[in-house]
Amino acid sequence: MNSLFTPLSWSDSGLILTGVWNTVIISVVAIVVGTLLGLIVGFLRAESNKAVNVLFGSVLDVLRSVPLIIQLILFSTFVGAMGNPLAPFVAGSIVLSLYTMAFMSEVFRSGFESVSPSMQTAARSLGMTKWQTIYHIRLPIGLRAVFPSWLGVALSVIKDSALVSVIGYMELLRTSEQLISRTQQPLEILIGVGIFYFIISYPLSHYGRYVERKMAI
Amino acid sequence: MDYEFHWNVVFQNMPQLLNGAFVTLHVSVLAMLLGVVIAILLAIAKMNNTKFFSQVATVWVEIARNTPALFQIYMAYFGLGAFGIHLSPYLAVLSALVFINAGYLTETFRGGFQSIPSTQYSASKSLGMTSIQSYRYIILPQMLRRIYHPMTNQFVWSILMSSLGILVGMSELSGTTQRLQSLSFRTLEFFIVAAVMYFIITKLVLFGSSLLARRLFKGEI
Numbered sequence: 001m002n003s004l005f006t007p008l009s010w011s012d013s014g015l016i017l018t019g020v021w022n023t024v025i026i027s028v029v030a031i032v033v034g035t036l037l038g039l040i041v042g043f044l045r046a047e048s049n050k051a052v053n054v055l056f057g058s059v060l061d062v063l064r065s066v067p068l069i070i071q072l073i074l075f076s077t078f079v080g081a082m083g084n085p086l087a088p089f090v091a092g093s094i095v096l097s098l099y100t101m102a103f104m105s106e107v108f109r110s111g112f113e114s115v116s117p118s119m120q121t122a123a124r125s126l127g128m129t130k131w132q133t134i135y136h137i138r139l140p141i142g143l144r145a146v147f148p149s150w151l152g153v154a155l156s157v158i159k160d161s162a163l164v165s166v167i168g169y170m171e172l173l174r175t176s177e178q179l180i181s182r183t184q185q186p187l188e189i190l191i192g193v194g195i196f197y198f199i200i201s202y203p204l205s206h207y208g209r210y211v212e213r214k215m216a217i
Numbered sequence: 218m219d220y221e222f223h224w225n226v227v228f229q230n231m232p233q234l235l236n237g238a239f240v241t242l243h244v245s246v247l248a249m250l251l252g253v254v255i256a257i258l259l260a261i262a263k264m265n266n267t268k269f270f271s272q273v274a275t276v277w278v279e280i281a282r283n284t285p286a287l288f289q290i291y292m293a294y295f296g297l298g299a300f301g302i303h304l305s306p307y308l309a310v311l312s313a314l315v316f317i318n319a320g321y322l323t324e325t326f327r328g329g330f331q332s333i334p335s336t337q338y339s340a341s342k343s344l345g346m347t348s349i350q351s352y353r354y355i356i357l358p359q360m361l362r363r364i365y366h367p368m369t370n371q372f373v374w375s376i377l378m379s380s381l382g383i384l385v386g387m388s389e390l391s392g393t394t395q396r397l398q399s400l401s402f403r404t405l406e407f408f409i410v411a412a413v414m415y416f417i418i419t420k421l422v423l424f425g426s427s428l429l430a431r432r433l434f435k436g437e438i
Contacts, residue, residue: 065373065419066412067380070391074412077404081220159285166384173287177295186295194284194292201283 005184012179019175020196026089026171027158030096034157035150037097038104045105046112063102069163071095076167092164096157103153111146112138145215151208155201172196226401227410237393238414244311244382244389245375251311252318252371259319260326274323281320286378289313294385306387314375321371329364330356362434369426373419380415390414 045056063071076091086094115138123133143150165174176193180186227234263274281289293316294309304312333356341351383391390411398407 062416065377065416067377067391067415069380069383070408070412070415074405074408077408081405155283162285162287163381165287173285173291177291180295185299186291187299190288190292190296194280194288197284197288198280202279205283 006182008179008183008185008188015175015179016172016192019170019172022089022170023158023161023172026092026096026164026169027161029093030100030157030161031154033093033097034100034104035154037101039108041101041105042108043112045109060102060105063099068095068099068160069166071099072164072167088164088167088169091167092169096161096164099160100153100157103156104150107146107149107153108142110149111142114145115141148208148212148215151204151211155204155208158200159197220405222406223403224406226403227406230397230401230407233393233397234390234410234414237388237390238418240307240387240389240393241376241379241391242418244307244314244379245372248311248314248318248375248379249372251315252322252375253368255315255319256322256326259323260330263323263327264330277316278320278323281317282324286313286317287381287384289316290381290385306382306385306392309385310379310382310387310389314379317378318371318375322368325364325367325371329360332363333359365426365430365434369423372426373422376418376422377415 041056041060045053048056072092072095075095076086076088079086079091119137119141120133123137124130128136161171162173165171165177172193176189179189183189259274259277262270263278265271290310290313293304293313294306297304337355337359338351341355342348346354379389380391382389383395386392388396394407394411398404401407
């Protein structure tokens with residue numbers, strides 16, 4: 001029987017694996033870059049005075065109050081209109097990293113602010129320099145406190161990475177959508193995709209809640 | 218910079234964009250209301266001793282929290298087709314948002330309920346209150362205070378996530394923007410205006426929610 005649609009077969013596994021790999025790689029890039037930038041911005045926000053904070057805060061606020069999908073389309077058409085279009089992976093990584101940074105900076109800021117000033121005074125009175133205080137006291141204590149929140153943001157980035165498909169990046173959901181339109185077997189393919197995300201997200205979110213409980217007591 | 222902005226076409230189409238914004242608000246409000254109702258039921262089910270009910274609630278919550286919103290929307294739009302259920306883009310986005318909202322809010326409600334010590338209930342009983350009175354005057358007001366901010370965040374999240382309607386051809390704000398820009402090729406202008414409109418909507422919602430909080434809780438939150 002000749003049909004317009006060809007069913008799912010093992011030869012599609014290459015395409016699916018490419019999608020999986022692309023999802024993983026863009027999530028890792030966004031989490032790593034977003035964490036580093038968020039660490040810097042969060043530290044600056046915890047340190048700086050109110051005026052600087054309001055300025056920083058309003059920029060970050062825009063990143064958090066405009067849907068990611070609109071940011072992606074805007075950025076990629078903007079660089080295109082300026083005459084140097086970027087590859088979907090590059091444009092997607094930039095937008096997703098900045099988006100991650102906006103959330104991470106709040107997480108780290110609250111972490112740094114959770115270290116009490118008297119602890120810093122104590123460190124200084126023991127003869128530590130300013131940088132030693134930051135490196136040995138504020139970073140380890142502040143970062144430990146926010147680990148569960150950090151994990152939560154990282155997991156939401158993995159899920160949000162699906163949206164990069166809108167600018168043509170072949171991540172898992174986009175490959176699956178293409179397979180669906182060819183095979184007309186939406187349920188099988190989508191369940192597989194759902195299981196993939198679930199397997200990554202479920203254990204980590206439980207681990208985060210476990211750490212949170214352990215630290216609370 | 219050799220790009221020329223043409224804003225005229227955007228202003229001509231403003232009524233359509235505003236209409237899209239209205240659909241965005243509409244779908245998120247509905248998704249929130251239905252989500253809250255289901256979440257209350259799921260939270261009760263999760264704290265229930267009957268294993269079946271609590272397991273159903275757990276499965277719902279875990280799937281909603283651990284898979285992407287776009288996956289849920291595809292599932293509602295393409296996946297349900299395998300069962301012969303063909304949802305319109307609006308219904309697909311709405312049902313996905315309700316599913317996710319319910320999943321997240323269940324945990325919020327359960328956490329809020331469990332954060333009220335049971336001694337409060339015993340104390341109000343010993344003051345001669347009936348069960349209903351102690352819930353109405355003691356337990357629920359305190360609980361509402363604790364879940365108010367997470368609920369506001371969830372609502373803002375639904376507004377932002379309803380923008381995924383663009384991918385299934387729904388005519389909310391971003392879907393309308395997409396359709397209009399494809400007619401006029403003023404992609405940048407249209408999406409800038411859409412971004413501004415989303416920003417204004419979320420700010421208005423947050424402002425309204427803080428006004429309401431001030432009235433409800435009289436400053437003590």
